[in-house]
Amino acid sequence: MISIDHQHQHLAALRSGLSVVIFPVQYAVSTPIKALGALSNRIQSHQDLLANNERLREQNLLLLSRTQRYSALQQENIRLRRLLESSSEFGAAVVGADVLAIETSPSARQIVIDKGNRHGAYVGQPIVDAYGVFGQIIKTSPFTSTALLVTDIEHAAPVQINRTGLRAISVGAREIDKLELSFIPTNADIKVGDLVVTSGLGGRFPAGYPVGKVTTVEIDHSEPFARITVSPSAQVSRAREVLLVWPDPKRDEIQRASATGQDLVP
Numbered sequence: 001m002i003s004i005d006h007q008h009q010h011l012a013a014l015r016s017g018l019s020v021v022i023f024p025v026q027y028a029v030s031t032p033i034k035a036l037g038a039l040s041n042r043i044q045s046h047q048d049l050l051a052n053n054e055r056l057r058e059q060n061l062l063l064l065s066r067t068q069r070y071s072a073l074q075q076e077n078i079r080l081r082r083l084l085e086s087s088s089e090f091g092a093a094v095v096g097a098d099v100l101a102i103e104t105s106p107s108a109r110q111i112v113i114d115k116g117n118r119h120g121a122y123v124g125q126p127i128v129d130a131y132g133v134f135g136q137i138i139k140t141s142p143f144t145s146t147a148l149l150v151t152d153i154e155h156a157a158p159v160q161i162n163r164t165g166l167r168a169i170s171v172g173a174r175e176i177d178k179l180e181l182s183f184i185p186t187n188a189d190i191k192v193g194d195l196v197v198t199s200g201l202g203g204r205f206p207a208g209y210p211v212g213k214v215t216t217v218e219i220d221h222s223e224p225f226a227r228i229t230v231s232p233s234a235q236v237s238r239a240r241e242v243l244l245v246w247p248d249p250k251r252d253e254i255q256r257a258s259a260t261g262q263d264l265v266p
Contacts, residue, residue: 093246096242097127099239109149109152109176116142116145117141121140126209128243128245129235134147151176151178151232157169157205158201161190167201169183170211173229180227181229184228186219188226190217191217192216196213206245206247212231212233213230213231214228215230
């Protein structure tokens with residue numbers, strides 16, 4: 001028994017000595033392992049963070065896309081509401097049409113709409129949007145029609161100054177968003193801001209439709225006529241929906257007579 005205790009004491013002292021010798025080796029071996037484990041955890045955390053950021057970015061883009069879509073739908077509803085309200089104000093037979101294509105080059109300013117002669121569209125038919133005269137149809141097919149914009153240099157319409165009743169012809173200008181009034185004498189009563197409307201003469205455009213507002217009045221007394229520019233009422237470069245108008249001859253006759261102070265002949 002005494003011999004065993006004595007051996008154990010020697011063994012304990014030996015183990016204690018060996019542990020002192022081995023400790024630096026164990027520490028040296030375990031330190032890289034711990035460092036690798038910590039680095040691995042950091043890498044994993046960084047990857048998780050990147051994955052979360054990517055997921056959040058995709059969700060944010062999706063939400064932004066939906067917001068833009070909702071905003072577009074809201075604006076479309078506003079346009080359609082205005083178009084519907086304007087159709088009741090015009091008091092004529094109308095049909096809505098979507099703009100399929102638009103060409104606004106210096107040589108041609110035209111649109112293509114999704115209504116053709118199968119829907120009753122005809123060459124010369126006036127087209128308006130929620131704000132005013134848009135143009136007129138120049139070509140039809142069964143399901144589509146091509147219309148000349150009111151700002152095209154080949155387009156002309158009889159108009160009058162709403163304030164005074166002064167008559168003129170509106171024609172397209174070189175600038176895409178301008179009109180010009182022809183045959184206005186230099187001494188005519190016309191001012192910047194005057195509203196220009198259709199006169200109803202010629203029987204193509206119904207009377208009283210907004211055409212635009214006078215933006216400039218240039219007078220050269222060496223010339224017989226003033227140079228008048230007009231900003232169109234219709235959103236010729238942005239409209240997506242328009243109205244095809246079937247004029248009411250009796251209504252237009254009454255409006256023309258009222259504007260000129262004439263009596264109707266039964």
